[in-house]
Amino acid sequence: MIVITGATGRLGSQVVDRLLTRIPADQVGVSVRDTARAADLRARGVRVRRGDFTEPESLAEAFENAAQVLIVSANDTGGEAVAQHAAAIDAATTVGATRILYTSHQGAGADSRFAPMPDHAATEALLAASGLPFTSLRNGFYTATIPLLLGNALETGELRAPADGPVSWTEHADLAEAAAIVLAEPDLIDGATPPLTAPNALDLNDIAAILTDLSGRTVRRVIVEDEDWTAGLITHGVPEAQAELLLGMFHASRRGEFATTDPALESLLGHEATSVRTFLEGALAPR
Numbered sequence: 462m463i464v465i466t467g468a469t470g471r472l473g474s475q476v477v478d479r480l481l482t483r484i485p486a487d488q489v490g491v492s493v494r495d496t497a498r499a500a501d502l503r504a505r506g507v508r509v510r511r512g513d514f515t516e517p518e519s520l521a522e523a524f525e526n527a528a529q530v531l532i533v534s535a536n537d538t539g540g541e542a543v544a545q546h547a548a549a550i551d552a553a554t555t556v557g558a559t560r561i562l563y564t565s566h567q568g569a570g571a572d573s574r575f576a577p578m579p580d581h582a583a584t585e586a587l588l589a590a591s592g593l594p595f596t597s598l599r600n601g602f603y604t605a606t607i608p609l610l611l612g613n614a615l616e617t618g619e620l621r622a623p624a625d626g627p628v629s630w631t632e633h634a635d636l637a638e639a640a641a642i643v644l645a646e647p648d649l650i651d652g653a654t655p656p657l658t659a660p661n662a663l664d665l666n667d668i669a670a671i672l673t674d675l676s677g678r679t680v681r682r683v684i685v686e687d688e689d690w691t692a693g694l695i696t697h698g699v700p701e702a703q704a705e706l707l708l709g710m711f712h713a714s715r716r717g718e719f720a721t722t723d724p725a726l727e728s729l730l731g732h733e734a735t736s737v738r739t740f741l742e743g744a745l746a747p748r
């Protein structure tokens with residue numbers, strides 16, 4: 462059986478969906494915090510069990526009989542996140558899994574300026590120390606993050622944000638499909654994958670140009686001082702720690718931490734990855 466955590470989240474739910482096109486539902490299980498939110502999966506024949514990384518005892522039952530466990534990284538940061546991932550790795554080992562998969566990041570690195578990246582690096586070190594075969598999916602930066610960086614650019618015609626650097630923005634759907642392929646074909650990749658990214662790295666200047674093109678209204682990129690940007694977020698109710706975390710993403714992108722691109726994702730998928738332009742076309746389409 463293949464067990465997937467985070468299956469009520471954006472990535473995990475799409476992984477399960479794609480996996481069910483490849484293997485029978487009775488070989489798929491999910492470990493979720495709220496089983497009521499996975500009722501649709503149960504109806505499709507998937508084993509649904511409750512598992513919470515902060516309650517390690519719940520994971521023993523949620524992972525029971527798993528040959529492979531896909532640990533979808535939690536959305537905490539720091540020691541808390543790494544402790545949660547450690548609990549999941551321990552549980553997978555205890556139930557006798559023969560392989561662990563983990564959703565890491567292309568920018569995983571102990572000295573990154575963006576807080577989640579050292580957590581991914583620390584989790585990869587735990588995987589390596591576990592003694593079990595593992596695959597660390599070094600996912601590209603989610604394209605879905607872009608709207609969070611735009612502010613009200615489309616209304617004002619100004620994309621105001623701190624200085625940034627290129628990012629190889631990558632769609633959830635493509636990353637989910639790749640994870641499903643790697644789960645269904647266990648011998649494909651061992652250890653850390655190459656960066657799983659779309660083929661182009663774009664900065665906010667490039668994104669302003671795409672927005673201009675798609676909307677028919679000029680969107681100008683305006684660089685804002687770091688402190689002014691975080692102060693603006695805090696004024697709008699964003700907690701200070703969250704604002705600083707987000708600023709770290711700009712610092713990291715300026716250093717080129719998310720600029721790498723690699724053909725591995727498209728070659729796994731056997732088709733082109735979704736471009737930022739296509740994503741923004743969908744995001745701007747009238748509903």
Ligand SMILES: NC(=O)c1ccc[n+]([C@@H]2O[C@H](COP(=O)([O-])OP(=O)(O)OC[C@H]3O[C@@H](n4cnc5c(N)ncnc54)[C@H](OP(=O)(O)O)[C@@H]3O)[C@@H](O)[C@H]2O)c1
Pocket residue numbers: 466467468469470471472473493494495512513514515533534535536537545564565566600601602603
């Ligand atoms: N590659 C990138 O650019 C990027 C960007 C942002 C985040 N990420 C990472 O990728 C992960 C998946 O992304 P996503 O878009 O699917 O995020 P998401 O929709 O927030 O999903 C996160 C999943 O993790 C589960 N989770 C959180 N805490 C947990 C715990 N204590 N025990 C068990 N499960 C727990 C959540 O459970 P519930 O459904 O019960 O809430 C949710 O299903 C994120 O959690 C984050 O680590 C990557």
